[in-house]
Amino acid sequence: MTSSEIHTPPATAGESEPQQEPSGAVIAIPAGGGAFRGRYLDHAPGPVATARLLLELFGVRYRSREGLRRAAAELIYAHPGGWRHLGAATSKDREIRPRRAPAPVGACYCHQDDGTPSPAYIEAALAAHARAETAHLHGNASAASVLPPGTSAGPGHPALITRGSVPEGIDLIYLMYRDGLLIEVRDGAHPDSGRFTPAIVELPWGNEIDPVSVESAVAAVRARTPADIARAKVAEILTETADRLRAIPAHHDLVLHLLAGNSRFLSIPREHGPETALARAAGLHTSELPGHLHRLERGEQIQLLRQAASLLNPATHPAL
Numbered sequence: 001m002t003s004s005e006i007h008t009p010p011a012t013a014g015e016s017e018p019q020q021e022p023s024g025a026v027i028a029i030p031a032g033g034g035a036f037r038g039r040y041l042d043h044a045p046g047p048v049a050t051a052r053l054l055l056e057l058f059g060v061r062y063r064s065r066e067g068l069r070r071a072a073a074e075l076i077y078a079h080p081g082g083w084r085h086l087g088a089a090t091s092k093d094r095e096i097r098p099r100r101a102p103a104p105v106g107a108c109y110c111h112q113d114d115g116t117p118s119p120a121y122i123e124a125a126l127a128a129h130a131r132a133e134t135a136h137l138h139g140n141a142s143a144a145s146v147l148p149p150g151t152s153a154g155p156g157h158p159a160l161i162t163r164g165s166v167p168e169g170i171d172l173i174y175l176m177y178r179d180g181l182l183i184e185v186r187d188g189a190h191p192d193s194g195r196f197t198p199a200i201v202e203l204p205w206g207n208e209i210d211p212v213s214v215e216s217a218v219a220a221v222r223a224r225t226p227a228d229i230a231r232a233k234v235a236e237i238l239t240e241t242a243d244r245l246r247a248i249p250a251h252h253d254l255v256l257h258l259l260a261g262n263s264r265f266l267s268i269p270r271e272h273g274p275e276t277a278l279a280r281a282a283g284l285h286t287s288e289l290p291g292h293l294h295r296l297e298r299g300e301q302i303q304l305l306r307q308a309a310s311l312l313n314p315a316t317h318p319a320l
Contacts, residue, residue: 023044024041024042024044025040025173026041026170026173026174027075027076028173028175031162034163036163037076037160037161038161038162039076039083040082040083041083041086042083042084044172046215047183047200047218048209048214050172054174055203058071058181058206059205059206061105068177068178072176074105079111080159080160081110081111081120081121085106086105087105087106163196170186171186181203183198183199183203183218185197186221187224188221199217199220253293255278255293256275259274259275278304278305281307282304303320306319
């Protein structure tokens, strides 16, 4: 499809924000385990405008406990050819009539204005039927031999778009969840792998969005480089190391920390425990043991531990 074929929906009343040049995107629902099922959206005028449109749809058209199920039924499953544009946030036609029928949610590639299937969609359906018939005659009714190829989006391609089949040129995926919208962006640090990274984790349905934060988050993912990823990983390693180091006891408490960890499952009285045995080997009261260990070097601490073990069980742990 060329840029001259893009269908732009009419501007809404009071619209004052400048619109970006429309570009294709994917609208999708989660399928578990990080997977999704989606459809092509031709007119997606930037992350802010598209996100706001979807939030309006959920605020009016899909405003119920079953909102996600209804959105999936209408936006994903009822229109397998994908969308030229979305735009009817209201669930009723604005034209005054004796009986107001539900307004269309937008313009799709698989139906004409009167709701009848488009010629391209009929052609694709007939091709799929022919493949199914041929597969049956040859005794091979596998899905791969029946379904039409889904390698590209646009008119007449009913295959669902999945994470592994996002068409080239698509940079944004709008994932609709029960509680809100997640925006994934083609990661600039992995331009050849087709990896998409969440830029906006959640935009709750019914809430206003901050255009600046959305645009900056999307731009940050698009502009990332492999060096940025490396720096982020190294910073994470340094932070984790600092957290682990903070959790390690000081020199004089380390022995007692290790003893407590190794004996945490012992069900014996304290007077027979490892700290008491260590204090007895040093000739001290248990209250004096921390200060004594603080004054010892690491080798002297090891020697004291072995001496205490030898006093308890000389047969197995003879004195050095």
